[in-house]
Amino acid sequence: MRVLLKEILDCTPDAAWHAIHSPAVFREVSSPFMAVESLEPDGFPTRWEPGEHPAVFSMLGLVPMGTQIIRLANSTHRPDGVRILRDTGRGVSGALSAVTLWDHRMAIAPDPAGTGKTLYRDQLIFRGRPATIALWPTFWAFWQWRMLRLKSLAPTWQHDVGIDDPNFVPLSQRESDDGN
Template structure:
């Protein structure tokens, strides 16, 4: 099953890209329906790197909802103008362990209308065997909530270039940086078409 959303966020694409990779933003857009806490020894980083990140979940902040592994990959498309964050993790325990497929892709690019704002596309593909159809309304509703929260928060986002990039040297953003000032840690070569429809 698939949930697909597309909206214009009231912030510039660099600020949206930084926010999208922030565990704090994920916690805020999920609240109060779902609370997340890090299961990593060092806790949540300021910005997630590619790779696996275990998290614990509590529905409504109170009811234990099991553990999930967030498994992130980052790529760019269309000559770096579209930045993509993809989570192909899975539920480890609790209700989400029933899922047999989890493919959540978020794409950031400039608003095609030239407004300086961000075109945000979000696609979730999930499977849970015979339970897939029954789960779709819950995921659809949660994704609507996430989008509402993203739109509410976006005007407050700004890019603090260098705060989370150890390779950044003040006054020299180009050397050692990736696409649009993003650290090479967060970029990958263009290897094909975007998984999101335009």
Template sequence: MRVLLKFVLDTDPDAAWRAIRSPAVFQEVSSPFLKVRSLEADGFPTMWTPGEHPVEISGGGLVPLGKQVIDLRFIERPDGVRIVRDSGRGLTGAVSVPTEWDHQMAIAPDPAGTGKTLYRDRLIIGAGLLTPAAWYGMWAFWQWRGARIRQLAKGWAFDPEIDNLGPAA
């Protein structure tokens, strides 16, 4: 089953691209419902890199949900669309119930020419007979994530606007 989000973010595409590759932003948009802890020797990197990233997930930081692998690829298409793709898998606990996981986040310039970002998010999830229950839980969580992403996007700008710098020294 699919969970889909599509909206315009109030930030430029470069800032959105940096943000969706940030483990700190990943943790922020998952909070407070999920707490994610890196199982890598040095903890989370500053920016995600391609490949596998083992994590441990808990509900609200209190209820252990299990261990999973986030398996990332980054795709930059000729048409300017940039995609983060996670084809990871659960290893233990409740997060191992889904047998199918394909999560993609796409960043592109807003087609209306506003300088903002068109954000698309697609999750395909399957869990055998439990798919409807897994889908409903992920759908609800994805709505929260989407609201948090829209809320945080305004603060993702990398460079301050020149008008806000004040007089030159």
């Protein structure tokens, strides 16, 4: 089954790209219906990098849903300039393990109208043993909620080079590290 959404977000594509790599944004757009806690040794990182990120999910923060591996990959070298964050994770335990196929793609591109805003496309393809049809309304409703939250948060996102880049070292600090 598939859920597909498309919206213009009121932020730059760079800010949207940065935001969809943020575990804090992920938790914010999932709240209050789904609470997510990291199972990584040091908790969620500030910014998700490609790879596997185990997490435990609970509905409304009360009903355990199980453990899921969030498996992220970036596609940033497309000729059309679209950047895609793809999650092909899997449920490991609990109700989440009933989902046998998970392919979630979030595509970021400049608004074709030239507004400086972001064209955001969100596609979820899933399968869940014999429960696929029963799961679709739940995923569809949750994805509508996520999109509403993304649209409301997007104007607050900004990508400030130097603040948002964990590898950034201010020029003044680089000079002092060199002994100058």
